[in-house]
Amino acid sequence: MSHWSESTQERAREIIDLYPQKRSAVMPLLYLAMAEEGHLTETGMEEVARWCEITPAQVLSVASFYTMYKRERTGKYLISCCTSISCMLLGGDEVMHAVEDESGVPHGETDEEGLLSVEHAECIGACGGAPAVQVNYELIEGVTPDKARDLVTWLKKARPVVVNTDEMQELFGGRRSFDWAIPETDGAIGPFPAFQPLGTVESEGGE
Amino acid sequence: MSTPLVVTKRMTEYPSDSHTIARYEATGGYEQAKRALGMTRDELVGEVKTSELLGRGGAAFPAGVKWGFLAPERPAYLVVNADESEPGTFKDRQLLERDPHQMIEGMIITAIANEAHLAFIYIRGEYPKPARRTQRAIEEAYQNGYLGRGIFGSDYDLDIVVHLGAGAYICGEETALINSLEGERGEPRLKPPYFPAAKGLYMKPTIVNNVETMSNIPHILEMGGEAYRDLVIALDTGTYMISLSGHVKRPGNYELPHTLSWRELIYDIGGGIRDDKELKAWIPGGASAPWFVPDEHLDLIVAKEACALAGSMLGSGAVVVMDEDTCMVRAAERIVRFFSHESCGQCTPCREGTTWMEMILRRIDEGAGRPVDLDLLIDVSDGISVGLQWPPKMTTICPLGPSAVSPIIALRDYFRDEVQRHVDLGGCPFELKSGETRARAPSSLAGAGPEVRGGSTGSIPSDRESAGEGSS
Ligand SMILES: Cc1cc2nc3c(=O)[nH]c(=O)nc-3n(C[C@H](O)[C@H](O)[C@H](O)COP(=O)(O)O)c2cc1C
Ligand code: SF4
Ligand code: FES
Numbered sequence: 001m002s003h004w005s006e007s008t009q010e011r012a013r014e015i016i017d018l019y020p021q022k023r024s025a026v027m028p029l030l031y032l033a034m035a036e037e038g039h040l041t042e043t044g045m046e047e048v049a050r051w052c053e054i055t056p057a058q059v060l061s062v063a064s065f066y067t068m069y070k071r072e073r074t075g076k077y078l079i080s081c082c083t084s085i086s087c088m089l090l091g092g093d094e095v096m097h098a099v100e101d102e103s104g105v106p107h108g109e110t111d112e113e114g115l116l117s118v119e120h121a122e123c124i125g126a127c128g129g130a131p132a133v134q135v136n137y138e139l140i141e142g143v144t145p146d147k148a149r150d151l152v153t154w155l156k157k158a159r160p161v162v163v164n165t166d167e168m169q170e171l172f173g174g175r176r177s178f179d180w181a182i183p184e185t186d187g188a189i190g191p192f193p194a195f196q197p198l199g200t201v202e203s204e205g206g207e
Numbered sequence: 208m209s210t211p212l213v214v215t216k217r218m219t220e221y222p223s224d225s226h227t228i229a230r231y232e233a234t235g236g237y238e239q240a241k242r243a244l245g246m247t248r249d250e251l252v253g254e255v256k257t258s259e260l261l262g263r264g265g266a267a268f269p270a271g272v273k274w275g276f277l278a279p280e281r282p283a284y285l286v287v288n289a290d291e292s293e294p295g296t297f298k299d300r301q302l303l304e305r306d307p308h309q310m311i312e313g314m315i316i317t318a319i320a321n322e323a324h325l326a327f328i329y330i331r332g333e334y335p336k337p338a339r340r341t342q343r344a345i346e347e348a349y350q351n352g353y354l355g356r357g358i359f360g361s362d363y364d365l366d367i368v369v370h371l372g373a374g375a376y377i378c379g380e381e382t383a384l385i386n387s388l389e390g391e392r393g394e395p396r397l398k399p400p401y402f403p404a405a406k407g408l409y410m411k412p413t414i415v416n417n418v419e420t421m422s423n424i425p426h427i428l429e430m431g432g433e434a435y436r437d438l439v440i441a442l443d444t445g446t447y448m449i450s451l452s453g454h455v456k457r458p459g460n461y462e463l464p465h466t467l468s469w470r471e472l473i474y475d476i477g478g479g480i481r482d483d484k485e486l487k488a489w490i491p492g493g494a495s496a497p498w499f500v501p502d503e504h505l506d507l508i509v510a511k512e513a514c515a516l517a518g519s520m521l522g523s524g525a526v527v528v529m530d531e532d533t534c535m536v537r538a539a540e541r542i543v544r545f546f547s548h549e550s551c552g553q554c555t556p557c558r559e560g561t562t563w564m565e566m567i568l569r570r571i572d573e574g575a576g577r578p579v580d581l582d583l584l585i586d587v588s589d590g591i592s593v594g595l596q597w598p599p600k601m602t603t604i605c606p607l608g609p610s611a612v613s614p615i616i617a618l619r620d621y622f623r624d625e626v627q628r629h630v631d632l633g634g635c636p637f638e639l640k641s642g643e644t645r646a647r648a649p650s651s652l653a654g655a656g657p658e659v660r661g662g663s664t665g666s667i668p669s670d671r672e673s674a675g676e677g678s679s
Contacts, residue, residue: 018368020325021409023390027373052390065392065551066373068332080333083648084294085494085541086452086527097646107649120648122376122545123294123494124333127452127525128459137335165336177452178301178460181222186339193335196342197369 002050003043008036012051014198022052026062030069034192039074070191075110075117077155077163078191079103080134081148083120086127091145095131096120098145102152116155117191128177136188138165142174162187209464210438213446214422218305226340228347231308237353239428240315244361251320255424257432259439263448264288264379264417265493265523267511270424276404277321278412285318285326286388286408286415289341290372290379292331293493294545295525298448298460299418303330303337306422307344313421314367315353316428321414324364328418329384331372342369376549380605381415382407383551394551395605419448447521449509453489453528454481463509470505473528485531488617492522494542495610497597498617518597518616534637535622536629539614540568546611548651557608560591564611565651571626573647574634581626585619588612595619 002009012032016025029051033044040063042056049056063069070078081087081096100106103116110117126132129141133148135155143151151172160167164187166180188194217234218225231237243251256271277283287310291299302310310328318326330338345367348354356364370388372378378387382396385408400406407413423446427435438446449472452458456478473479473486480486486505488498497519499507507513514521529538547561567584570576585595592599592609595616599609618626628636638644 021389024370024388026390027387028371030373031371054390062390062392065394066332066375068372068374081648083541084545085490085538086295088537088541088648089453089527089529089533093646093648096648121333122548123292123296125291125297125300125331127295127297127527128450130452130458134333137333139336175458177297177450177458178305179222181218181305182224182226184336184339188335193332193338193371195335195338195369195371197371 003047004032004036008032011198016051018197023054026052026054026059027066028197030059030063031192031195034070035190038076038190039070039072041071068192070117073110073114074191075105075115076159076190077115077135078117078119078137079152079155080119080121080124080137082122082124082126082130082132082134084123084127086123087131090130092131094145095133095143095148098148099133099152102149115159116152126177129173129175133172135168136163136191137193138163138168138188140165140168140173141176143172144174147172147174160187162189210446212462212464213426213438214302214306214309214419214448215460215462217309218301222305225306226304226308226344228308228344228351231306231312235429236308236425237312237359239425240312240319240353241359242428243316243319244359244363246319248320248322251316254432255320255427258427258435260420260423260427260435261511262417263419263423263524264381265293265495265520267521270416270420273402273404273416274317274321274414276402277414278405280412281322282325283321283323283412283414284408285314285321285323286381286384286403286413287314287326287328287418287421288379288381288384288415289328289330289334289337289418290376290384291334291418291523292376292379292549293495293523293525294542295452295490295493295527296450296523297452298450298524300334300337301460302418302422302448303334304340307341308348309425310341310418310421311344311348311354311367313424315358315365316424317414317416317421318365319363321412323414324366326365326367327370327388327408328367329370329372329378329388331378332374335371338369338371345369375551376545377551377605377607380607383605384415385413392551394553395607397604447509447524450523450525451477451528452525454484454530454533455479455528456481467509468506469499469509472509472526473505477528480528480530482530486528487531487533488529488535488538488621490525490527492520493525494527494545495606495613496520496522497613498621500617500621515598519613520597532637534572534635535618535625536568536572536635539618540565540572542614543568543611544651546607550607550611554603554608556591557603557611560587560608561611562651563587564615569650571629572635574629574632576626576630578627578630580630581618581623584615588615 105118378393387393403413547565
């Protein structure tokens with residue numbers, strides 16, 4: 001029996017249909033499992049194993065390979081500070097330090113309430129707008145240590161249901177890698193990427 | 208003389224709606240995909256071969272030649288690499304966010320040329336916004352009948368699926384990417400087969416190309432292979448996109464307007480160094496590339512051949528500029544940390560070597576370096592990349608391990624004295640000069656819990672002993 005909600009199960013079925021082989025759906029289904037429970041649990045991985053017709057050990061072996069599958073309790077907001085080369089050159093370490101200090105949460109940990117998780121990240125593809133920070137993988141470019149502190153305070157106070165990149169950029173960002181030009185309406189609702197792989201695929205692959 | 212913009216033209220002229228199908232079609236979009244349906248595989252591959260388009264994912268392999276390698280077995284697949292994670296690189300993100308239809312049309316043409324009916328685009332997990340933009344564009348294309356059953360009213364079926372990565376740089380390596388798409392750990396495959404075009408996804412012939420490579424394809428058909436090649440020759444390397452970052456006044460993505468020297472790129476296009484400081488060094492082609500310094504390289508041209516002759520590469524086109532106040536030990540540590548963090552752990556020299564290099568660099572940066580440390584670094588590096596040369600002699604399954612050695616080559620050749628001063632002073636000379644201790648981001652394994660990269664041996668100091676699964 002599935003532990004997942006009807007709608008999640010429906011989505012799992014549709015995602016599997018996108019691929020010629022069930023096992024290929026393991027990555028999107030792991031995200032689905034995270035969305036269902038806030039992070040990746042044993043139950044979630046067993047569920048993915050059943051859908052993909054592989055063993056839970058195989059699912060764990062895949063899940064543990066990737067940093068974005070969080071197998072420990074993760075905050076509602078995951079703050080990732082880039083400290084790779086281009087960000088480091090322009091103060092990324094200081095931004096990271098400000099986030100840790102203001103939130104009281106060190107790298108790789110989550111606060112007691114389960115509101116904030118903090119991590120340092122390797123390059124997040126925003127080097128022209130360094131230093132860069134993501135909240136639930138939604139981007140803010142050109143962040144200063146002071147703005148980073150403001151961001152932490154804001155997340156604690158405002159507790160936005162949906163984390164929107166343009167809103168955060170407006171409030172806490174500075175120089176961008178390039179002109180974003182087009183406003184983004186969607187945003188993230190938890191510590192996993194806000195993306196749905198389901199399009200309007202009519203046929204079932206090229207076989 | 209400047210050549211016209213190619214892949215960034217539409218987004219430059221129509222910033223507010225270059226991502227929509229309406230704008231794309233109003234500017235000639237999807238005409239070439241329609242035309243491709245009436246062309247044979249040989250004609251299409253021939254056109255791209257003639258164009259001399261080089262892959263933009265880092266290896267600069269001629270795209271048409273790769274397509275020519277496609278094995279006869281079917282089904283064949285197309286996989287577009289949007290895993291863009293090489294530090295310094297952010298061009299594919301702009302292409303996906305601002306002009307996704309251009310890449311999709313490139314994918315349609317490439318799929319037709321390679322007889323694929325199912326295509327994937329593998330987008331890194333940290334790019335949800337580019338992934339949403341791409342997905343919306345794909346949906347628009349389905350609605351218009353450009354994807355799905357019988358595209359453009361023909362009898363050709365084509366589906367495109369967006370697949371999200373989950374935070375592993377190594378999945379950018381094409382065979383790791385294929386494993387990841389199959390639902391396995393993203394570990395590179397042993398070669399041969401050298402090209403997925405022979406055996407790739409599900410062991411079937413598979414073309415893997417980068418986002419920027421795909422974005423060029425419609426233009427090649429539109430202007431013709433020969434005209435495109437003239438552009439390539441005029442520019443030495445073609446309409447390369449450069450991601451410029453670090454201590455320049457105007458960072459950003461730039462499509463090269465004509466053949467440039469590094470001096471022109473950094474000072475004219477990039478506006479020079481912030482606060483008008485002196486240039487100290489720059490990385491010419493992503494974190495994997497050996498560094499350049501002003502005394503030797505400033506007047507070389509920004510092109511594949513010239514970089515190769517000088518012992519480096521244009522790679523992913525990511526240029527990271529460092530000013531006179533940059534600590535070279537810290538910069539090297541940050542790049543080595545990246546590779547140490549992202550090593551998949553399959554090959555001992557890469558897994559153990561990058562860990563050691565990171566620890567030694569960190570110790571020098573923190574003031575605990577010993578006089579032998581630079582030679583130790585070079586020795587460990589030599590164990591990963593024999594002879595420390597570029598391109599490397601391969602002792603590992605993939606080039607990630609040898610890439611980690613690039614900053615060490617720079618320390619050895621240009622900044623030996625600076626390393627020595629760290630050791631002599633028992634600290635970072637830049638910190639001691641300013642009197643401020645700077646914040647330091649965690650090492651690659653801090654906070655990683657009990658699970659560190661697979662298979663570390665007992666020779667690694669205590670905080671790294673707890674071997675387990677897990678990577679990157
Ligand atoms: C460690 C490593 C990481 C790579 N990362 C990427 C990447 O993020 N994006 C990319 O397009 N190619 C990347 N590549 C290159 C791919 O293996 C492959 O050559 C490329 O996607 C082919 O496309 P192209 O011929 O259009 O450049 C990487 C290679 C290695 C060895
Ligand atoms: S060189 Fe490093 S990243 Fe590449 S396969 Fe070997 S261990 Fe993995
Ligand atoms: S180095 Fe920070 S986003 Fe690339």
